[in-house]
Amino acid sequence: MEPIIIEGTPKTPTVKFDASAGIFEIKGRSIPENSVEFYKPLVDWLDGYKEAPLEKTVVNIKLEYFNTSSSKCILDVFKKLEAIHKAKNEVEVNWYYEEDDEDMLEAGEDYESIIRVPFKMIEIVE
Amino acid sequence: MSFDIENYFKDQGKNNVILFYKGNVDSDVINHVLDTVEDKLVQGNEQSRLRKKVYNVLVESLQNLYHHVDKVPPDFDDQTSEKFGMLTVQKVDMGYKIITGNFVHAENVGKLEEKIKRINRSSHEEIKELYKFILNHQRISAKGGGGLGLVDIARKTGNKLEYTFREYNDEYSFFCLNILVDDRDHV
Numbered sequence: 001m002e003p004i005i006i007e008g009t010p011k012t013p014t015v016k017f018d019a020s021a022g023i024f025e026i027k028g029r030s031i032p033e034n035s036v037e038f039y040k041p042l043v044d045w046l047d048g049y050k051e052a053p054l055e056k057t058v059v060n061i062k063l064e065y066f067n068t069s070s071s072k073c074i075l076d077v078f079k080k081l082e083a084i085h086k087a088k089n090e091v092e093v094n095w096y097y098e099e100d101d102e103d104m105l106e107a108g109e110d111y112e113s114i115i116r117v118p119f120k121m122i123e124i125v126e
Numbered sequence: 127m128s129f130d131i132e133n134y135f136k137d138q139g140k141n142n143v144i145l146f147y148k149g150n151v152d153s154d155v156i157n158h159v160l161d162t163v164e165d166k167l168v169q170g171n172e173q174s175r176l177r178k179k180v181y182n183v184l185v186e187s188l189q190n191l192y193h194h195v196d197k198v199p200p201d202f203d204d205q206t207s208e209k210f211g212m213l214t215v216q217k218v219d220m221g222y223k224i225i226t227g228n229f230v231h232a233e234n235v236g237k238l239e240e241k242i243k244r245i246n247r248s249s250h251e252e253i254k255e256l257y258k259f260i261l262n263h264q265r266i267s268a269k270g271g272g273g274l275g276l277v278d279i280a281r282k283t284g285n286k287l288e289y290t291f292r293e294y295n296d297e298y299s300f301f302c303l304n305i306l307v308d309d310r311d312h313v
Contacts, residue, residue: 010157029150030161033153033192061313067185068274071261095292103182103282110258 004045012038013063017045022054030066030074031049039073046080053089057081062096063104071107078115085117093119099126127202131300134292135212135227138302142217150207151191157187163215170217176309179282180222183307186275187226188213193275196231199298221308230301235291238301242287245280253281283307 001019004086008014013028030037059081078093085091093115095108105121112119132148144166147159163184167177190210198210204263212227232237235303248256257277280287 010161023238029188033156033189065182065185067189068187068278071274072265075261098174100173101178102175103178106254110254112262114258114262 001045003050015042015101017049018051019054022057024057025060025062026077026120027060027062029064030070032067032070032075035067035069035073036119039070039076043073043076043080046077046084047100050080050084050087053087055082056083057092059091059093060096061093061108064098064105075114078111078117082117089119091117093117094122095119096122096124097103098124128199129292131227131294132212135214135225135302138200138227138290138304139214139223139225142222143214144217145213145215146211149204149212151188151209151211153192156185156188156192159213160184164277164285173309176221176307179225180307182282183224183279183305185213186279187224187303187305191226191228193229196234196298198229199294201295202229212225216225218308220308220310224305224307225302225306227300227302229294229298230291232297232299235260235299238292239289241276241287244307245276246286248280250281250284253277255282279305284310294305 003019004017005014006012006015008028011029011032013026013030014022016025019022081093083090095111097104097108108119108121133152136146145159145163148153149155154213164181169251172180188270191207195209198204198207204210210228214223214225216223245253245256252299257274260274260277270273277286283305286306288306289300290302
Protein backbone atom coordinates (compact mmCIF):
# COMPACT_ATOMS: atom_id res chain seq x y z
CA MET A 1 0.00 0.00 0.00
CA GLU A 2 1.16 3.51 -0.79
CA PRO A 3 1.69 5.49 2.39
CA ILE A 4 -0.25 8.68 3.05
CA ILE A 5 1.98 11.66 3.67
CA ILE A 6 0.32 15.06 4.06
CA GLU A 7 2.15 18.18 5.14
CA GLY A 8 0.44 20.20 7.86
CA THR A 9 -1.12 23.62 7.33
CA PRO A 10 -2.32 26.16 9.94
CA LYS A 11 -5.71 24.43 9.85
CA THR A 12 -4.97 20.82 8.98
CA PRO A 13 -2.61 18.32 10.59
CA THR A 14 0.50 16.56 9.35
CA VAL A 15 -0.44 12.98 8.50
CA LYS A 16 1.87 10.00 8.03
CA PHE A 17 0.24 6.62 7.55
CA ASP A 18 2.89 4.04 6.74
CA ALA A 19 1.34 0.62 6.11
CA SER A 20 4.69 -1.18 5.78
CA ALA A 21 5.80 -0.05 9.27
CA GLY A 22 2.33 -0.15 10.82
CA ILE A 23 2.86 3.33 12.23
CA PHE A 24 0.25 6.05 11.76
CA GLU A 25 0.65 9.61 12.94
CA ILE A 26 -1.64 12.65 13.05
CA LYS A 27 0.03 15.76 14.39
CA GLY A 28 -0.59 19.51 14.70
CA ARG A 29 -3.83 21.44 14.30
CA SER A 30 -7.06 20.09 12.96
CA ILE A 31 -9.52 22.97 12.68
CA PRO A 32 -10.79 23.06 9.08
CA GLU A 33 -14.33 24.21 8.34
CA ASN A 34 -14.88 21.13 6.23
CA SER A 35 -13.23 18.30 8.10
CA VAL A 36 -14.97 15.51 6.18
CA GLU A 37 -13.18 16.60 3.01
CA PHE A 38 -9.85 16.24 4.81
CA TYR A 39 -10.51 12.99 6.67
CA LYS A 40 -12.45 10.99 4.09
CA PRO A 41 -9.32 9.88 2.19
CA LEU A 42 -7.74 8.77 5.47
CA VAL A 43 -10.78 6.73 6.46
CA ASP A 44 -10.94 5.18 2.98
CA TRP A 45 -7.24 4.32 3.14
CA LEU A 46 -7.76 2.60 6.49
CA ASP A 47 -10.48 0.50 4.88
CA GLY A 48 -7.82 -0.80 2.52
CA TYR A 49 -5.28 -1.36 5.31
CA LYS A 50 -7.92 -3.22 7.31
CA GLU A 51 -7.92 -5.98 4.68
CA ALA A 52 -4.31 -6.97 5.43
CA PRO A 53 -3.02 -5.20 8.53
CA LEU A 54 0.29 -5.85 10.24
CA GLU A 55 0.25 -7.86 13.45
CA LYS A 56 0.84 -4.66 15.32
CA THR A 57 -0.32 -1.15 14.44
CA VAL A 58 0.80 1.89 16.45
CA VAL A 59 -1.14 5.13 16.17
CA ASN A 60 0.33 8.39 17.46
CA ILE A 61 -2.01 11.33 17.91
CA LYS A 62 -0.26 14.57 18.80
CA LEU A 63 -2.80 17.31 18.34
CA GLU A 64 -2.40 20.84 19.57
CA TYR A 65 -5.94 21.90 18.65
CA PHE A 66 -8.89 20.22 17.05
CA ASN A 67 -12.39 21.51 16.40
CA THR A 68 -15.65 19.69 17.07
CA SER A 69 -16.10 18.98 13.38
CA SER A 70 -12.75 17.13 13.34
CA SER A 71 -13.69 15.30 16.53
CA LYS A 72 -16.31 13.28 14.64
CA CYS A 73 -13.89 12.48 11.84
CA ILE A 74 -11.23 11.40 14.31
CA LEU A 75 -13.83 9.08 15.83
CA ASP A 76 -14.35 7.59 12.35
CA VAL A 77 -10.60 6.95 12.13
CA PHE A 78 -10.68 5.24 15.52
CA LYS A 79 -13.66 3.11 14.49
CA LYS A 80 -11.60 1.68 11.62
CA LEU A 81 -8.80 0.92 14.07
CA GLU A 82 -11.28 -0.71 16.39
CA ALA A 83 -12.36 -3.02 13.56
CA ILE A 84 -8.71 -3.98 12.96
CA HIS A 85 -8.29 -4.67 16.66
CA LYS A 86 -11.47 -6.70 16.78
CA ALA A 87 -10.10 -8.92 13.99
CA LYS A 88 -7.40 -10.02 16.48
CA ASN A 89 -4.63 -7.67 15.47
CA GLU A 90 -2.71 -5.61 17.97
CA VAL A 91 -3.54 -1.90 17.86
CA GLU A 92 -2.20 0.70 20.24
CA VAL A 93 -3.14 4.37 20.35
CA ASN A 94 -0.72 6.84 21.92
CA TRP A 95 -2.60 10.03 22.76
CA TYR A 96 -0.19 12.90 23.45
CA TYR A 97 -1.13 16.04 25.36
CA GLU A 98 0.85 18.96 26.71
CA GLU A 99 1.28 19.00 30.46
CA ASP A 100 -1.16 21.82 31.26
CA ASP A 101 -3.72 20.80 28.64
CA GLU A 102 -6.40 19.01 30.61
CA ASP A 103 -8.90 19.57 27.81
CA MET A 104 -6.75 17.53 25.41
CA LEU A 105 -6.31 14.79 28.02
CA GLU A 106 -10.08 14.68 28.56
CA ALA A 107 -10.65 14.50 24.81
CA GLY A 108 -8.39 11.45 24.69
CA GLU A 109 -10.30 9.90 27.58
CA ASP A 110 -13.58 10.47 25.72
CA TYR A 111 -12.30 8.40 22.80
CA GLU A 112 -10.85 5.79 25.11
CA SER A 113 -14.29 5.31 26.67
CA ILE A 114 -16.03 4.99 23.29
CA ILE A 115 -13.52 2.92 21.32
CA ARG A 116 -12.43 -0.57 22.35
CA VAL A 117 -8.75 -0.19 21.60
CA PRO A 118 -5.98 0.22 24.20
CA PHE A 119 -5.05 3.88 24.69
CA LYS A 120 -1.96 5.26 26.32
CA MET A 121 -2.12 8.86 27.54
CA ILE A 122 1.29 10.45 27.20
CA GLU A 123 2.09 13.80 28.76
CA ILE A 124 4.53 15.97 26.83
CA VAL A 125 6.67 17.82 29.36
CA GLU A 126 8.47 20.85 27.98
CA MET B 127 -39.23 47.47 14.97
CA SER B 128 -35.82 46.99 13.36
CA PHE B 129 -32.96 48.63 15.22
CA ASP B 130 -29.31 49.49 14.79
CA ILE B 131 -27.74 46.09 15.38
CA GLU B 132 -24.20 47.45 15.32
CA ASN B 133 -24.79 49.79 18.26
CA TYR B 134 -26.75 47.13 20.03
CA PHE B 135 -23.96 44.63 19.48
CA LYS B 136 -21.21 47.01 20.53
CA ASP B 137 -23.06 47.66 23.80
CA GLN B 138 -22.54 43.99 24.71
CA GLY B 139 -18.81 44.51 25.15
CA LYS B 140 -17.27 47.98 25.18
CA ASN B 141 -13.96 48.24 26.99
CA ASN B 142 -10.62 46.67 26.17
CA VAL B 143 -11.81 45.32 22.86
CA ILE B 144 -8.90 43.57 21.18
CA LEU B 145 -10.82 42.69 18.04
CA PHE B 146 -14.07 43.69 16.41
CA TYR B 147 -15.37 42.32 13.13
CA LYS B 148 -18.58 42.55 11.20
CA GLY B 149 -19.31 41.12 7.79
CA ASN B 150 -19.09 37.89 5.91
CA VAL B 151 -17.68 34.99 7.92
CA ASP B 152 -15.80 32.86 5.40
CA SER B 153 -12.71 30.68 5.72
CA ASP B 154 -10.26 33.50 5.07
CA VAL B 155 -11.87 35.74 7.67
CA ILE B 156 -11.74 32.91 10.20
CA ASN B 157 -8.02 32.38 9.50
CA HIS B 158 -7.31 36.05 9.83
CA VAL B 159 -9.22 36.44 13.10
CA LEU B 160 -7.56 33.36 14.61
CA ASP B 161 -4.08 34.58 13.66
CA THR B 162 -4.73 38.07 15.01
CA VAL B 163 -6.13 36.90 18.33
CA GLU B 164 -3.45 34.25 18.76
CA ASP B 165 -0.74 36.91 18.30
CA LYS B 166 -2.43 39.16 20.85
CA LEU B 167 -2.68 36.35 23.38
CA VAL B 168 1.04 35.68 23.00
CA GLN B 169 1.87 39.39 23.23
CA GLY B 170 -0.32 39.62 26.33
CA ASN B 171 1.80 36.87 27.94
CA GLU B 172 -1.24 34.77 28.77
CA GLN B 173 -0.69 31.35 30.30
CA SER B 174 -0.87 28.61 27.69
CA ARG B 175 -3.90 27.05 29.43
CA LEU B 176 -5.97 30.22 29.01
CA ARG B 177 -4.55 30.84 25.55
CA LYS B 178 -5.64 27.42 24.37
CA LYS B 179 -9.11 27.75 25.82
CA VAL B 180 -9.63 31.15 24.18
CA TYR B 181 -8.36 29.81 20.87
CA ASN B 182 -10.58 26.73 21.02
CA VAL B 183 -13.68 28.71 21.93
CA LEU B 184 -12.94 31.22 19.20
CA VAL B 185 -12.65 28.45 16.60
CA GLU B 186 -16.01 27.00 17.64
CA SER B 187 -17.74 30.41 17.79
CA LEU B 188 -16.54 31.39 14.34
CA GLN B 189 -17.35 28.03 12.83
CA ASN B 190 -20.80 28.11 14.44
CA LEU B 191 -21.36 31.33 12.51
CA TYR B 192 -19.86 29.80 9.38
CA HIS B 193 -22.06 26.70 9.50
CA HIS B 194 -25.29 28.00 10.98
CA VAL B 195 -26.09 31.67 10.34
CA ASP B 196 -29.38 32.44 8.62
CA LYS B 197 -29.63 34.86 5.71
CA VAL B 198 -29.90 38.53 6.67
CA PRO B 199 -33.30 40.30 6.53
CA PRO B 200 -34.10 41.87 3.14
CA ASP B 201 -33.98 45.43 4.53
CA PHE B 202 -30.58 44.98 6.18
CA ASP B 203 -27.85 47.25 4.77
CA ASP B 204 -25.34 44.46 4.09
CA GLN B 205 -26.91 42.21 1.48
CA THR B 206 -23.67 40.89 0.00
CA SER B 207 -22.46 38.83 2.96
CA GLU B 208 -23.69 35.32 2.57
CA LYS B 209 -22.82 34.46 6.16
CA PHE B 210 -23.18 37.72 8.06
CA GLY B 211 -21.90 37.79 11.61
CA MET B 212 -20.35 40.06 14.21
CA LEU B 213 -17.59 39.30 16.64
CA THR B 214 -16.01 41.07 19.58
CA VAL B 215 -13.09 39.75 21.58
CA GLN B 216 -12.69 41.64 24.81
CA LYS B 217 -10.10 41.43 27.58
CA VAL B 218 -11.74 41.28 31.01
CA ASP B 219 -10.36 40.85 34.54
CA MET B 220 -10.39 37.09 34.68
CA GLY B 221 -9.77 36.32 31.02
CA TYR B 222 -11.54 37.08 27.77
CA LYS B 223 -15.05 37.55 26.48
CA ILE B 224 -15.97 36.30 23.05
CA ILE B 225 -19.20 37.82 21.81
CA THR B 226 -20.87 36.83 18.58
CA GLY B 227 -23.94 38.28 16.89
CA ASN B 228 -26.01 36.98 14.02
CA PHE B 229 -29.51 36.95 12.60
CA VAL B 230 -31.73 34.01 13.36
CA HIS B 231 -34.91 33.33 11.47
CA ALA B 232 -37.94 33.50 13.81
CA GLU B 233 -38.77 29.84 13.24
CA ASN B 234 -35.28 28.79 14.41
CA VAL B 235 -35.20 30.81 17.62
CA GLY B 236 -37.06 28.31 19.79
CA LYS B 237 -34.86 25.39 18.86
CA LEU B 238 -31.62 27.30 19.46
CA GLU B 239 -32.84 28.70 22.77
CA GLU B 240 -33.94 25.26 23.93
CA LYS B 241 -30.49 23.90 23.11
CA ILE B 242 -28.77 26.64 25.12
CA LYS B 243 -31.14 26.22 28.06
CA ARG B 244 -30.50 22.50 28.12
CA ILE B 245 -26.75 23.12 28.27
CA ASN B 246 -27.12 25.82 30.93
CA ARG B 247 -29.10 23.62 33.28
CA SER B 248 -26.59 20.77 33.00
CA SER B 249 -23.77 20.10 35.43
CA HIS B 250 -20.20 19.82 34.19
CA GLU B 251 -20.45 16.02 34.32
CA GLU B 252 -23.71 16.06 32.38
CA ILE B 253 -22.16 18.30 29.73
CA LYS B 254 -19.27 15.85 29.35
CA GLU B 255 -21.73 13.00 28.90
CA LEU B 256 -23.83 15.02 26.46
CA TYR B 257 -20.70 15.79 24.43
CA LYS B 258 -19.77 12.13 24.24
CA PHE B 259 -23.31 11.14 23.34
CA ILE B 260 -23.52 13.62 20.45
CA LEU B 261 -20.01 12.72 19.32
CA ASN B 262 -20.91 9.07 19.14
CA HIS B 263 -24.49 9.25 17.83
CA GLN B 264 -25.01 12.29 15.64
CA ARG B 265 -23.78 12.50 12.07
CA ILE B 266 -22.37 15.69 10.55
CA SER B 267 -25.28 17.72 9.17
CA ALA B 268 -25.77 18.92 5.61
CA LYS B 269 -24.63 22.36 6.78
CA GLY B 270 -21.37 20.79 7.92
CA GLY B 271 -21.84 21.30 11.66
CA GLY B 272 -21.44 18.53 14.15
CA GLY B 273 -23.96 19.84 16.67
CA LEU B 274 -21.17 19.96 19.23
CA GLY B 275 -20.00 23.59 19.09
CA LEU B 276 -22.05 25.04 21.94
CA VAL B 277 -21.63 21.95 24.10
CA ASP B 278 -17.88 22.13 23.60
CA ILE B 279 -17.80 25.84 24.46
CA ALA B 280 -19.73 25.21 27.69
CA ARG B 281 -17.50 22.28 28.55
CA LYS B 282 -14.20 24.07 27.93
CA THR B 283 -15.16 27.31 29.69
CA GLY B 284 -17.13 25.76 32.56
CA ASN B 285 -19.37 28.85 32.36
CA LYS B 286 -23.03 29.29 31.53
CA LEU B 287 -23.77 30.56 28.02
CA GLU B 288 -25.08 34.11 28.28
CA TYR B 289 -27.27 35.10 25.39
CA THR B 290 -29.99 37.44 24.16
CA PHE B 291 -32.47 37.29 21.31
CA ARG B 292 -33.74 40.68 20.25
CA GLU B 293 -36.60 40.84 17.79
CA TYR B 294 -35.56 42.65 14.61
CA ASN B 295 -38.86 42.29 12.79
CA ASP B 296 -41.61 39.69 12.55
CA GLU B 297 -39.37 37.28 10.74
CA TYR B 298 -35.97 37.81 12.30
CA SER B 299 -34.26 38.09 15.65
CA PHE B 300 -30.71 39.18 16.33
CA PHE B 301 -28.90 36.67 18.51
CA CYS B 302 -25.98 37.61 20.74
CA LEU B 303 -23.90 34.98 22.48
CA ASN B 304 -21.63 36.26 25.22
CA ILE B 305 -19.00 33.73 26.30
CA LEU B 306 -16.66 34.21 29.23
CA VAL B 307 -13.40 32.28 28.98
CA ASP B 308 -11.56 32.60 32.24
CA ASP B 309 -8.80 30.92 34.11
CA ARG B 310 -10.70 29.66 37.11
CA ASP B 311 -11.08 25.99 37.90
CA HIS B 312 -14.72 25.09 37.61
CA VAL B 313 -14.72 21.42 38.44
